Amino acid sequence: xxxxxxxxxELLSEQALATLDGGWRRLVSEIGVEFGTERALNLFRAAxxxxxxxxxxxxxxxxxxxxxxxxxxxxxxxxxxxxxxxIGGDDMVFGSVYGAPFVREGDVRRDAKMEDFRxxxxxxxxxxxxxxxxxxxxEPEDMPLDSRHLDMVYALQTVxxxxxxxxxxxxxxxxxxxxxxxILFGGRESIERTPATISIINCNSPMRxxxxxxxxxxxxxxxxxxxxxxxxxxxxxxxxxxxxxxLVQQIAEALTGVALSQLIRPGSPVIFGSFLSNIxxxxxxxxxGTPESAVGLLCTGQIARHFGLPVRSGGGLTSSxxxxxxxxxxxxxxxxxTFLAGINWVMHAAGWLESGLVTSYEKYxxxxxxxxxxxxxxTPLEIDEASLAFGAHDEVRHGGHFLGAEHTMERFRxxxxxxxxxxxxxxxxxxxxxxxDAAARAQEIARKRIAEYEAPPLDDAIRxxxxxxxxxxxxxxxx
Amino acid sequence: xxxxxxxxxELLSEQALATLDGGWRRLVSEIGVEFGTERALNLFRAAxxxxxxxxxxxxxxxxxxxxxxxxxxxxxxxxxxxxxxxIGGDDMVFGSVYGAPFVREGDVRRDAKMEDFRxxxxxxxxxxxxxxxxxxxxEPEDMPLDSRHLDMVYALQTVxxxxxxxxxxxxxxxxxxxxxxxILFGGRESIERTPATISIINCNSPMRxxxxxxxxxxxxxxxxxxxxxxxxxxxxxxxxxxxxxxLVQQIAEALTGVALSQLIRPGSPVIFGSFLSNIxxxxxxxxxGTPESAVGLLCTGQIARHFGLPVRSGGGLTSSxxxxxxxxxxxxxxxxxTFLAGINWVMHAAGWLESGLVTSYEKYxxxxxxxxxxxxxxTPLEIDEASLAFGAHDEVRHGGHFLGAEHTMERFRxxxxxxxxxxxxxxxxxxxxxxxDAAARAQEIARKRIAEYEAPPLDDAIRxxxxxxxxxxxxxxxx
Numbered sequence: 001x002x003x004x005x006x007x008x009x010e011l012l013s014e015q016a017l018a019t020l021d022g023g024w025r026r027l028v029s030e031i032g033v034e035f036g037t038e039r040a041l042n043l044f045r046a047a048x049x050x051x052x053x054x055x056x057x058x059x060x061x062x063x064x065x066x067x068x069x070x071x072x073x074x075x076x077x078x079x080x081x082x083x084x085x086x087i088g089g090d091d092m093v094f095g096s097v098y099g100a101p102f103v104r105e106g107d108v109r110r111d112a113k114m115e116d117f118r119x120x121x122x123x124x125x126x127x128x129x130x131x132x133x134x135x136x137x138x139e140p141e142d143m144p145l146d147s148r149h150l151d152m153v154y155a156l157q158t159v160x161x162x163x164x165x166x167x168x169x170x171x172x173x174x175x176x177x178x179x180x181x182x183i184l185f186g187g188r189e190s191i192e193r194t195p196a197t198i199s200i201i202n203c204n205s206p207m208r209x210x211x212x213x214x215x216x217x218x219x220x221x222x223x224x225x226x227x228x229x230x231x232x233x234x235x236x237x238x239x240x241x242x243x244x245x246x247l248v249q250q251i252a253e254a255l256t257g258v259a260l261s262q263l264i265r266p267g268s269p270v271i272f273g274s275f276l277s278n279i280x281x282x283x284x285x286x287x288x289g290t291p292e293s294a295v296g297l298l299c300t301g302q303i304a305r306h307f308g309l310p311v312r313s314g315g316g317l318t319s320s321x322x323x324x325x326x327x328x329x330x331x332x333x334x335x336x337x338t339f340l341a342g343i344n345w346v347m348h349a350a351g352w353l354e355s356g357l358v359t360s361y362e363k364y365x366x367x368x369x370x371x372x373x374x375x376x377x378x379t380p381l382e383i384d385e386a387s388l389a390f391g392a393h394d395e396v397r398h399g400g401h402f403l404g405a406e407h408t409m410e411r412f413r414x415x416x417x418x419x420x421x422x423x424x425x426x427x428x429x430x431x432x433x434x435x436x437d438a439a440a441r442a443q444e445i446a447r448k449r450i451a452e453y454e455a456p457p458l459d460d461a462i463r464x465x466x467x468x469x470x471x472x473x474x475x476x477x478x479x
Numbered sequence: 480x481x482x483x484x485x486x487x488x489e490l491l492s493e494q495a496l497a498t499l500d501g502g503w504r505r506l507v508s509e510i511g512v513e514f515g516t517e518r519a520l521n522l523f524r525a526a527x528x529x530x531x532x533x534x535x536x537x538x539x540x541x542x543x544x545x546x547x548x549x550x551x552x553x554x555x556x557x558x559x560x561x562x563x564x565x566i567g568g569d570d571m572v573f574g575s576v577y578g579a580p581f582v583r584e585g586d587v588r589r590d591a592k593m594e595d596f597r598x599x600x601x602x603x604x605x606x607x608x609x610x611x612x613x614x615x616x617x618e619p620e621d622m623p624l625d626s627r628h629l630d631m632v633y634a635l636q637t638v639x640x641x642x643x644x645x646x647x648x649x650x651x652x653x654x655x656x657x658x659x660x661x662i663l664f665g666g667r668e669s670i671e672r673t674p675a676t677i678s679i680i681n682c683n684s685p686m687r688x689x690x691x692x693x694x695x696x697x698x699x700x701x702x703x704x705x706x707x708x709x710x711x712x713x714x715x716x717x718x719x720x721x722x723x724x725x726l727v728q729q730i731a732e733a734l735t736g737v738a739l740s741q742l743i744r745p746g747s748p749v750i751f752g753s754f755l756s757n758i759x760x761x762x763x764x765x766x767x768g769t770p771e772s773a774v775g776l777l778c779t780g781q782i783a784r785h786f787g788l789p790v791r792s793g794g795g796l797t798s799s800x801x802x803x804x805x806x807x808x809x810x811x812x813x814x815x816x817t818f819l820a821g822i823n824w825v826m827h828a829a830g831w832l833e834s835g836l837v838t839s840y841e842k843y844x845x846x847x848x849x850x851x852x853x854x855x856x857x858t859p860l861e862i863d864e865a866s867l868a869f870g871a872h873d874e875v876r877h878g879g880h881f882l883g884a885e886h887t888m889e890r891f892r893x894x895x896x897x898x899x900x901x902x903x904x905x906x907x908x909x910x911x912x913x914x915x916d917a918a919a920r921a922q923e924i925a926r927k928r929i930a931e932y933e934a935p936p937l938d939d940a941i942r943x944x945x946x947x948x949x950x951x952x953x954x955x956x957x958x
Contacts (some may be wrong), residue, residue, distance in 0.1 A: 009488050009819070016862040023867040034877035055877065109906070208878035237880050241887050241894035243860055245868035281891040284882070285903040291856035291896050299860075319903035326901050328807035328915035329849050333856075335814045340488070354906060369807050377770035377812075380777075381722055385497040388502040389724035398513035398534065401689035401716050403763070412760040415720035417770050422805050424764040424798035427588070427775060438805035442589050 001085045001131055002092045005204035006378045009340035011295070017078025017306060023248035024255065025060035028205070033256045034058040036204075038188040039218060043263040066259035072308050074269040077194045079184055079346050080161035080212055080456060085131050087198075087226065087271065087344050088310040094371060095132035095165065096124050097315070098200065098352035100359040101139045104280055106443060109358060112138030114151055116359070120351065121159035122453040123446060129371045130350060135165025135200065137351070138359045144479035149173045150470045151179050157466060161456035166199035166225060171215030176473060178223050183465045191223065195269055198226040198345065200276075203253040203398070205231050205238040209260070217257070221264040228312045228345065229257030230273025237279050243296050250274060251303060258309065271345050272304040272356060274313035286355045289319035294337045301341025314338025315348030316367040319355045323362040323439040327353060328370075333361075335370055339378045350391045365442035365449075369421040421445060466479070480564045481571045481612055483859045488819035489781045495783060496853070502727030503734065504539035506686070512735045515683075515690035518697060522742040537735060545738035551787050553748040555705055556673045558663055559640035559935060564610050566677075566705065566750065566823050567789040573850060575603050575613035576794075576830035577679065579838040582617055583801070585922060588837060591617030593630055595838070599830065600638035601932040602843055602925060608850045608874065609829060614644025614679065616830070617838045623958035625899040628652045628951045632659050636945060640935035645704060646679035650694030653678070653954055657702050662944045670702065674748050677705040677824065682732040682755075684710050688739075696736070707791045707824065708736030709752025713765050716758050722775050725903040729753060730782060737788065750824050753785040753792035765834045767796035768809025773816045780820025793817025794827030795846040798834045802841040802918040806832060809851075810842075813847055818857045844921035844928075850898040855896040884908040900924060 032055040035041055041051050050057040057063070073088025086092045104113045117140045124133035133156055143151050149167040156164035157180065166177040181196050182188050190196075201217045204210045208344030220227050231253035233239045237479040239246040258270045279286055287293075297313050314337065318330035331352070338346055350367035353360035381387075390408035402408050406414075421441055423430060436444075490501070511534040513518055520530050529536040552567025564572045582591045596619045603612035612635055622630050628646035635643035636659065645656040660675050661667050669675075680696045683689045699706050710732035712718045719724040737749045756772040758765055766772075778790050783790030793816065797809035810831070817825055829846035832839040860866075871886035881887050887894075900920055902909060915923075 006490065007488065009486065011485065012862070016860075019862050019864065019867070022864075023869070026869060027872060031872050031876065031949065032642065110934070113895075141700075186896050204878055206552050206872065206875055206877065206879065206881070232890065236887060236891070236894070237907060239883055240868040240871040240881050240884070241890050242866050242868050244862045244866040245871065248867050249872070278895050280897070280903050281895060282897075283903065287895075287898075287901070287903045289852075289901075290898075291852050294856045295860060319901065320903075320917065321906060321909050321914070323804055324915055324916035324918065325505055325804055325807035325921075329811050329845070330901065332808050332811040332815070333852065334809070340819075355903065357906070361844035366804050366808070370812075373768075373808075374768050377773045381490065381495075381774060383491070383498050383723045385498065385501075387723035388498070388727050389719040389721050390505060392719040392724065393510050393685065393728070396685055397510065398685065399683055399931070400685065402719050403716060405719065408715060411720050412715070415715070416757050416760060416766075418759070418761075419766075419769075422764065422766070422768075422798065422809065423800065424759050424766045424834065425800075426764060427800060427836070430800045437750060437801055437803035438799065440802065442804075469847070 002375045004339060004342050004378050005090055005380050008301065008342045009298060011298050012302050019442050020244065020251065024251035027248060027252040027255060028058040028063060030061055031207060032315060033252065034208040035214065036209060037214045040214055040260055043260065044469055047263060063255050063259045065130055067307055068260040068264045070258055071267060072269045072307060074226065075194050076163050076198060077185065077196050078161060083162045085163055089346060090342065092346060093131045093344065094129065094346045094349035096120055096130065096134035097348045097359050098134050099136050101141065101408060102358045103138055104353060104358045104360040105144050111141040112359065113142045114140035116153050117152060118159055119450050120359060120364065121155050122450050124162065125160040126449045126453055126454065127368045129368050129375060132163045133160045134165065134347065146477045147474040148479040150176060150473055153177050154466055154470050157184050158458055158463065159455065162198060166197040168199050168201060168213055168216040170212050171219050173220035174216040178219060180466055180469055183469060184462060191225065192242050192391055195224055195226045198228060200228045200230055201257060203231045203257060205233050205253060206249060207253060217261060218264055221261040221268045224265060224268050226269040227261055228269060228271040228273040229254045230275050230312065233276045234448045235278035235292065236281055243292055245305065246276060247299055252275060255462055269307065272307065272309040272311045274300040274311065276300065286319065287331040288319050288355060294333055297337040298341050299378045301343055310344040310345065312345040312347060312463040313341065314343045314346050316350060317348060318353065321354050323353065323360055323366055327363060328366060331367060332370055335374060339374050340352065361446040362442040363441045365445045366438065367419060369419060373417060373419065416469060481854045482569050483571050483821055483857050484569055484819060484859050487780065487821045488777060490777050491781050499723065499727055499730065503730035505555055506731040507537040507539055507542060507735060508597060510686060512731065513687040514693065515688060516693045519693055519739055522739065526742060542734050542738045545741040546734055546786055546788065547746045548741045549737055549749045549788060550746060552789060553705065554673050555642045555677060556664065556675050557640060558640045558762065562641040564642055569821065570823060572610045572823065573608065573825045573828035574611035575609065575616045576827045576838050577613050578615050580618045580620065581837045583832060583837045583839040590620040591744055591838065592621045593619040596631060597634050597638055598929050599678055599838060599843065600634050600928050603641065604639040604935065605928045606934055608847055608854060611642045612639045613826065614646065625956045626953040626958040629655060629952055631950050632656050633945055636663050637942065638934065643676060643706055645676040645699060646696040647678050647680060647692055650698050653695040653698035657698060659945055659948055662948060663941060670704065674705045676705060679707045679709055679735060682710045682736060684712050684732060685728060686732060689734060696740060697743055700740040702748045703744060703773040705748040705749050705750060707752040708733045708738055709754050710712060712755045714757035714771065715760055721773055725755060725775060726778055726782065729755060734786065750791045751786065751788040753779040753790065755779065764863060765798065767798050767834060768812040773812055776816040777820050780822055789823040791822065791824040791826060792820065793822045794824050795829060795831050796827060797832065799888050800833050802832065802845055802921065807845060808841055810846060811849055816855060818853050828952045840925040841918045843922040843925045844900060845917065848898060852896060852898065879930065
């Protein structure tokens with residue numbers, strides 16, 4: 001977990017915030033929001049909201065009352081307490097890419113396998129900048145569809161000792177995740193006291209929450225687990241071709257999802273979710289790392305704080321098909337605003353490639369390198385008399401150099417962040433060492449990290465109980 | 480020229496600024512600054528400063544009095560008035576990389592030639608995001624050393640119609656630059672009224688201004704041309720291994736250079752210069768795009784504003800040997816802070832590779848792509864009722880899409896910035912198109928731009944006069 005004590009970079013004036021505020025209020029009351037399950041509609045109806053067909057027409061003040069019940073900040077526990085995290089405030093928590101069906105390593109792009117899933121768990125475990133392997137790091141296509149959530153949760157629980165995400169494909173999958181989490185954390189009471197999972201609940205934007213995701217939401221919120229209510233907004237497709245209009249829609253969708261969570265269980269932990277970019281208006285392809293998405297991201301952090309909610313956004317997003325210069329500039333164009341906006345929960349922080357279709361070994365390592373650099377960059381300077389090192393100047397004087405100064409000798413090991421992927425070798429040396437580009441070096445680092453991975457200790461009884469649960473449920477699911 | 484109307488991202492508290500202020504005052508008065516030419520020492524002596532050997536021990540208040548004479552903002556004229564720029568305030572002006580002896584295209588790295596110099600002039604002319612081809616874009620190794628400044632200035636003047644930088648190798652080279660500039664702009668009076676060149680005057684840090692650069696400074700300041708007083712600071716070598724100590728040294732060096740310029744000609748235009756990064760403390764190699772350099776950059780913008788001076792810093796810096804992912808992430812890690820800090824004059828904005836030893840065709844194009852994205856990103860959003868596009872929501876409602884909405888159809892051509900280097904093609908299409916990475920596409924774009932370059936019109940009489948000057952001076956210089 002990283003504490004970002006640097007200033008927030010905020011773009012919205014009071015006037016702009018007021019305009020956006022009027023916008024979402026009008027949307028939820030006049031257009032309304034569709035909810036795909038009777039359970040949700042019944043809760044809203046019982047709370048006095050107008051419901052027609054599947055559409056809820058909200059009183060905006062009612063939405064705000066529900067939002068006010070959600071905690072501003074909360075903890076998520078990991079089985080290794082040193083890896084537990086705090087969500088909210090100045091804290092930033094980073095998880096891997098989520099949901100890719102393909103993997104890429106070098107020039108090979110192929111269906112993802114369970115072994116890839118475990119490899120990425122190992123990478124997440126091995127890099128201290130990563131707080132979580134995430135959830136569906138890749139879709140393991142070699143495992144049966146109905147039961148692969150069990151394999152993924154088991155891997156997240158055992159290959160790493162960091163926090164992990166819950167499966168959200170259905171209410172049943174959520175119940176499996178919760179049951180396995182209860183085993184790992186010593187019972188329901190423990191995880192209800194301090195959440196042990198974060199789960200992503202996506203809106204089927206515009207303005208519709210679908211049944212399956214809502215079923216998962218009901219399970220997780222009832223169990224006091226953290227949920228990320230996330231509008232899924234590619235401007236031009238799922239929202240208008242206007243950043244302000246998209247921000248308004250994002251507020252309307254996120255807050256009505258939050259309202260539902262608070263009806264399910266008042267005070268249950270939520271995160272204001274954002275996944276906001278745009279499409280290419282000629283091809284319809286999603287684009288990432290765009291100027292418009294960066295502006296949206298900066299505004300989103302400010303908006304979530306305005307509503308007193310922790311916020312999820314950002315990541316190392318890119319449309320690029322390979323871990324090349326484009327992948328890097330698009331990822332950094334997203335990750336810097338992620339830090340500037342003080343995003344609390346950062347999904348897709350490592351490994352994202354090809355608009356999220358591919359999880360890349362090399363990109364994972366590239367992203368962690370950038371993440372470490374930004375964590376260093378967003379650590380405040382201490383400026384006091386001693387930091388001015390007058391004595392070093394007195395020693396070196398005019399036109400000399402500081403390489404051998406006493407001040408330097410005392411600090412040279414730790415004075416600067418030292419990257420482990422970037423090369424500053426001179427040309428001759430770099431040529432002698434094989435003239436490898438950053439992607440080639442990243443591949444070597446990924447392989448070495450996976451080879452040198454050491455499993456975190458886990459109580460045998462717990463492991464057996466988890467295995468027994470997976471075995472039993474796999475059988476019940478017919479796989 | 481780009482106007483950056485977004486907020487500045489400032490890190491220094493009043494207390495921190497006061498500490499830095501105390502620091503540079505102590506440095507200039509107790510350590511003093513060495514000046515390598517009697518002309519400078521005489522000016523300082525005559526102004527009442529204590530001079531011993533070549534070291535001036537300054538009264539800090541005297542320095543501040545000189546700094547106060549410099550203009551806060553000024554114009555630099557281009558021969559095409561549409562390309563004239565304003566230096567200072569919210570304006571950002573971008574020039575190419577400066578000083579590289581080598582070029583790289585594809586896998587070939589070789590000595591730079593005059594043809595490369597002209598090619599990069601063509602690129603600078605062809606991209607509207609670039610305000611200047613710069614100065615020594617590459618060192619044309621195929622031209623005689625003593626007279627190649629004539630060839631470079633002539634190319635900058637004729638291949639582009641944008642602002643350009645003056646040669647600073649010696650006072651004589653500066654006089655040649657000025658003479659050729661007088662020819663291009665219709666006489667000395669015109670360029671004294673509105674500067675037509677910007678020249679980089681580097682400090683031989685720590686705390687020494689060398690004779691040759693000072694000779695150039697004398698020429699340019701006397702002619703009321705803009706000069707960039709630039710401490711050259713790689714922390715660990717030319718300054719202590721501490722960002723605050725380096726900032727203090729940077730202020731001391733830059734302000735004493737500014738003071739000299741104001742003694743030469745009160746009110747002559749200056750820019751507070753910064754070239755600040757760090758070395759790798761194990762190898763001694765310079766590193767770019769580092770966290771420490773980014774923090775230094777953010778502070779530098781704030782510091783220059785504190786002193787009421789325009790500021791030069793930033794660029795697309797990297798240590799990488801090729802236009803790979805590292806080159807991109809390091810460049811963006813420098814360019815984003817460049818925008819956040821509101822840097823006014825950005826050298827090395829395009830083409831920089833391998834710690835500045837190489838000017839790269841592909842990196843030039845990559846950098847311009849990033850620059851355009853950032854220019855779009857740092858353009859304020861307009862948030863008003865119309866921007867909320869309520870009508871589009873009313874048309875699309877729940878779970879639909881906005882692709883065919885009236886609001887979209889009216890705006891789809893211009894609503895988003897459309898990159899021309901980045902690919903968001905789907906995988907199959909990208910494979911069919913040759914599976915090219917960003918560097919390969921950048922090479923194609925560079926070649927196409929150069930092939931399609933059209934020379935800006937120039938009066939024949941002026942061209943002949945410039946050619947006659949170059950011919951005569953080359954002969955006089957014995958080349």
